[in-house]
Amino acid sequence: MEEEISYATLYFKNGGAAPNEEKQDSTIYSEVKPKGAATSVPISVVINWQKANLSDLTAEKQQLITERSILERETAELRRVRDNLNWTLEVILTFDTFPVNDFCPNKKCQPCQTDWHLFQEKCYLFYNADSPWKTWQESRTDCKTRAADLVVIDSLHEQEFISNHTKYYYDTYHGYWLGLYNIQHQNWVWLDGRNDTLGYWLTEQFGDTGQCALLIPGKTPPHSWDAAGCTMQNRFICERDALIRSN
Template sequence: MEEELCYSTVCFKPFDNQKSTVPQLEESVIYAEVKIKQSTTQTPPETSAAECSLNKSVLPAHDSLSEAKDATTPIFSAYRPATVILGLLCFFLLAALTAVSVFNYIHKSKYNNILARHTQEKATNLQLLADMEVLERERARLKTQGEQMNGTLNFILKKSSFLVDKYCQSTGNGVQCTPCLQNWIQNGSSCYYFNKDWPWKTWTESQEYCKGYGAQLAIIDSVEEQEFINQHTESYYDKYHGYWIGLSEKKEETWVWTTGAELEGGFWVYAPLKGYMECVLSMPSKNPLQSWISTSCNMRNRWICEVDVLTWPTFLQAQQNQSGPST
């Protein structure tokens, strides 16, 4: 079958816009040529005519398409202000985020600086507390040292004479002092001197000797002290000689210590004779609780002196010599 040509007629009306300067034209007729491909099968004439009619109604003219495009142009123009506003909002949002970031950075830097100062001040405070503890210990040490010096001064002022060289010695580290005189032995709060030298002395002479050192004949008021004295005495000459202690009979049947205190109890070998105004010796004995005898105060014997321990300030203290007195 040969190709058929279908023609369609399209009528265009003039624009209604009266302001248009384009002169109105009369209706024009445009012919659009539509080619129909040849079918492999023979198409009835009725089908070709219908298809041709369909093509005539569907195909638009060129000017009709242009008019459709012009109709959509105002729609896009309506979104242009919204696009501009949205862009401005994005700009301001970005500026706000930038400002917040800068603000956060500045304040974070300030916070870090404050934290660093706080840490430094805390460390300084801890150091000050440590220094204060050191100063408190030093203050306590100085207070104790002051009390010791006052005690030493009071001890010295009570003596009629005070032999410093008997307590203190010069060493390579300066002057060091002992709580007891040289060749004296410390026991508790007292220092004792056990005489072993010749000549021996009477009870009165022995007491005067002790006074020369700010001491007195030993006063025994406890079992422990009696045992200590018995450990440092020894037998000499004969069984009638011993060591004078500070006990004597001042009144009939009254035994009195050199301090004026009356005797309570005692460590007698046998009951003392009364009324003879005698003095007391401590004899070396296997039983320290039975070692006192009374005898004439004019008999010559060895003696035992006793004096309070002298408390020196710490910087003057030295280790006490615990060896026995020299002979």
């Protein structure tokens, strides 16, 4: 026999109706703006800022260029001082005993010793002693005792300087020995090994010919050398590097 099913009616207090199915929560979308969002900047402001920044960079670049130029000048000056000191040291080392009092009287050094003449970083001694004078070889030996040698002429300018510091003595055939000699009656050679290319010889025959060169005082500089016998006794000119360079 089938079971009977009884239905009952349910009542809610306060007259509330039976709850419906739970409604889904609705999602509400709204415009989301980032907190503190930047506002637009006028283009003129950006351009002015870029100009100012470029101006600062240009000024910094110019400052660096100026500082570099100063450093280059200082470096060049230090290099010059170093080179001059090395030059002075080399000159000192040419002496067996350096004559301090002759070069540095009153503790102040000068380019040349007393009685020597300065010309373009060279010192010259014009031997003007009275007779007896010296042969070419004796003259050279005398120069070497002074840490020097007979003069080697490099230019007309130097030739003019030497001519202006020589003077007539005894007779027209006597002069000043130069560091120039003849090899086997062929080439005229200076003591530094160079063949002579200047050729400041007298234009006329002047006395006996020989294998050593004299400068005759009173002649025009481009025409004042004479070839004389090496055993003839004459005055002479010594040359050496200056102790202190002028540059």
